[in-house]
Amino acid sequence: MDISSGEESEFSDSEISEHKDKPYAQLRNGTLKVKYPGGIFKCPFCAGKKKQNFKYKDLHQHASGVSKGSSNRSAKQKANHLALTLYLENELADEAEKPVKVVVTPITEENKLFCWPWTGIMVNIVKESDDANDFDNTEYWLKRFSKYKPEDVELLWDAEKRTAKAFVRFNNGLIGLKNAMEFEKAFEANRHSKKEWSASENPSGSRIYAWLARANDFESQGPLGDYLRMNRDLKTVSEVEQEVAKTRNRPVIELATEIDMRNENLDDLQSKCNQKIMSLSKMTEEIDSMHRSFCEARRKLQHHAQMRVNELLAERERAHAEVEKLRKEHELRSKEVSKKVAQTEREKQKLDEEKRKNDVRNSCLHMASIEQKKADEGLLRLIEEQKEAWKKVVELGRQLAAKQQLEMEIVGLKGKVKVLKHLGDEDNTAVQEQIKKMNDELEAKMEEMGDLEDMNLTLMVKERESNDELQDTRKELIKCFLDKSSGRGIIRVKRMGEIDMKAFNDACKKKFDSEEAEIKASELCSLWQEKLTNPKWHPVKVVAVEGALKEVINEDDEVLKTLKAEWGSGIFDAVVAAFMEMNEYNPSGRYVVNELWNFRDKRKATLKEVISYILQDMKSQKRKRR
Template sequence: MASSSSDEESDISDSEIQDYKEKPLEELKTGKFKVKGPNGTLRCPFCAGKKKQDYKYKDLLQHATGVSKGNRKSAKQKANHMALAEYLTTELVNEAEPQPQRVTAPVITDKSDQNEVYCWPWTGIVVNIHDEIKSGQAVDTSAYWLKKFSKYKPVEVKIFWDDKCQTAQAVVKFENDWIGFRNAIEFEKFFEGDRHCKREWIAQGPNAGPSIYGWFARDDDYRSQGPVGKYLRETGELKTIADLVQEAIEDRNKVVENLANEIDLKNENLDELRTKYNVKTLSLSRMLEEKDILHRAFCEESRKMQRLAREHVQRVLDEQEKLNAELEYKKKQLDSWSKELNKREALTERERQKLDEEKKKNDVRNNALQMASEEQRKADENVLRLVEVQKREKEEALKKILELERDLNAKQKLEMEIEELKGKLEVMKHLGDDVAVQNKIKEMNEELNEKIEEMNSVEHLYQTLVTKERQNNDELQEARKELIAGLSELLKSARAHIGIKRMGEIDPKTFESECKLKFPDDYEFKALEMCSLWQEKLKDPDWYPFKVVRVDDHTHEKILDEEDASLRELKSEWGDNIYDTVTTALRDLDEYNASGRYVVSELWNFKENRRATLKEVISFIFKQLKTVKRRR
């Protein structure tokens, strides 16, 4: 389709444009091509789908004329648009927008008329209006008088009634341009022709009858007493025709001066553009010269490269012949080596001996590996023995803790008995100096001394047990540290329910999943940045979002302060997932390392989400070692 169109356009030469335009012009006249749309808009039928389709007449005529004279358009397009321009000027000339009417000052030859003073804006006066109904409308409404004098295009009517509301006067406002002046003159001439102008009104006086009188307001009306004169002074001023003409001339002179200044400015800009055009033209000429030089250099370089390529091909052919000769020589050498190899078959026995020696060396290496495996097994057994020792020590520590609790109860019981004996002694001292009382006091003192000695021995035993329990607890903590340090690789299995958890460390995967939704292009960097920022925030000792609340009369509890500004901002900006991750790390850090505020490692039961006991860790290690042995 495109090729046929291009062939059709190429068949029309520029000299045939005038002849070809007759065909599209006839098609426009017959209505085959529609220019005027159903809603009254104008369109270009030859640019459908390419240009706008709501032209005004002037814009469409300018478009058709421009395309018909364009240099980059095809001959067919020029002919079609030339026909459209002729069709617009002959058939659719009535669609042209009306030119705005230019209003000029009226030509007044008499100088006395030019100096006559009028009320401006132009105003007419109507008097002797009686209160009655005419044509179904009351005469006291502005609408009635606007309709009555609509021929003179009034813009406003103001009515003033007398004190008895029987007669009224009206002020009729016209446009304040020369058309309004002409309408006001016609208004006055209407009353003069009907002999109801100002002159007759003054002559008739009170015998004027029911008819209305009207005239063009002048200086005597402006200065008159009454509501009309007051209204004219408040809303207008006195001007002559000469004054208005002079103001129009001054306004026109200002516009002409402004236009002259703008033309001078445009001329200066045009000179600058011409200078730039000359500079660009000169630069373009230089570029074209440089292009010719580069083109010649390119052609010379191309010829040189072709010559070098031919020489290279010749060298390759020469080298190929040389390689063929060497290959023939190598074949002859291989034949001679084959014969020599047959002679050396007797030497293979020596090579076999060398192979046996290498085999013996490999046996030695295998034995060394076997010994290393045995050493590894012994090391595993040492670990198991260490675990058993830790298990027994833990059991002993638990027994001693129970004994310590029993001794503590006994100590508290002795302290109560001692206090009771002291109270009884104080009572006995106040009973008198009776011999029986003194003997009783002596017995009670002896019993009290025995109780104090017993309590001292219990206290000593209690201190011994506390010291031993503290030592056992330290040993247990050291054992946990050794297990964390030595078995970190064993406890890193992804499927293991017992492992090492870094308490107080934020999980970066939560940040990564949330940032992937908000920042899909750079989520990894953003997640790393946010995770590092909040990890440093957790280390800050000045930030402690916890508060102590009262549970009952004797119990207080420390909880997370959810009204903290940083936590609220985190939750509102990133949601519950990241908020829960950060607060979990914060609680772990406060529980396991509140003083240092740095991440610590802990043996953890991931299945039950709690701290793992040594018994659970030891049991898990035994299972892992059995699995390793079965694999071996």
């Protein structure tokens, strides 16, 4: 919005022409826009006042009126609108509205009289019985001659309604005259003009003739002349042009007068608006001054409040520091007191702990001695039983050797008897006596053989009982080792047929991280341990080794080949070793069994080795106690 401020009154009205160049340059370079689409023009210097859409002529009149306006217009406003006036005249002169020029066929006789409003006359309109054209309808004729833009058509029929004449009325202006002349020339071109109609005394057929009504038609006798005299006037083209000019200029004059009046009203409104603006400016300045005063007062209050808060915070920090100092002093004193109390309590607890440990140690030594005595008694009993078993085994072996010797003697005697029977004469007394003697000796040997068999049977029963006792003893020793074995001795319990987990851990650590490797190794080991218990999987083959048949691992087994290819030889060897142990110690049950094992020699431990290991361990425990 243009405001009559100090900036606008920097120059006077006499300097307006000197200050028009700057806004003129802005209009030329496009900084200020005047022309908009649709042939609309706007004043860039009055954009804030009211939405104004001008035509070129109206905007030019507005710019010219403001540049020469009343004294309440500022010099800057007049300079801006003067620049706009020059810009419209110099740069946008082509946009000026051009007056409508009617292209009329040159009329050589402008003073000739025509029937007005311009009227075309059509004659010889014949209506046939079988004619499809609706001659009675005015719309038919308007549509037929629509290219000439007629406004109305009136028909005059004869008494029998067979033939008719028509009057075609055109626009009252010069454009209507142009259309009427083109209408006439069209019929002239087709040789259907008034001249041809007058030349033909009795025209045949339904050929229509037409022409533009003039003074001679107006003055003629008959229906044509009567109609024209009643409904038309005679005027020359010049008279019509003058009337059109008067009609056109009258609203322009009226509009120009109204525009001037409105401009004056706008000037008054502008003056009032400027006064309001000045009043608003003063109010705005007062509001700004009050706002600045309020901001300053608020800033001082905030500053004062901030200083007070800082003082309170400083006092709080000082108080907090004093409290903290007192708290630390109290804590030091408390620690000293607690330390002294703790030392006393610790010494008391230490004495009680030593006493308790001594009691526990004495109780443990007592219990250990009792257990040691029981173990010694059990071990001595096992040793005695072992000695008796060995004695029985030795006696059984001696009896078996005697039996075998006796069987050989019996066989030898039988052979001798048979030889004597074949070599000697049956009647020879000496031979018969010799045979009898041998038979008696043979019977004696047979009786002795029977006694030996009875004794052998008895010894075999006792041997079986001894073996059962030895197996029971071995089982008891396995239980004892499972309960007390430290896992570091030479003689320990081994689970025959159990896969070594270490091989799976080593293989999985190469493929996975530490946590996942441990889980994967456990899953994989459990899977293959379960596969070992499956009796349907038996990856062995029988081969001859030094003349004897022996079962060995079949390395062509598909399951083992897949295992070795996927996880390597470490897991493969662990699975094969576990399978061979299970196949040796429990081939029918296919489950893991416990066995006393000599881990130094990597073989099954004998009872003698186990007993010797236990005795040695007992001696070392006695030395430690001492």
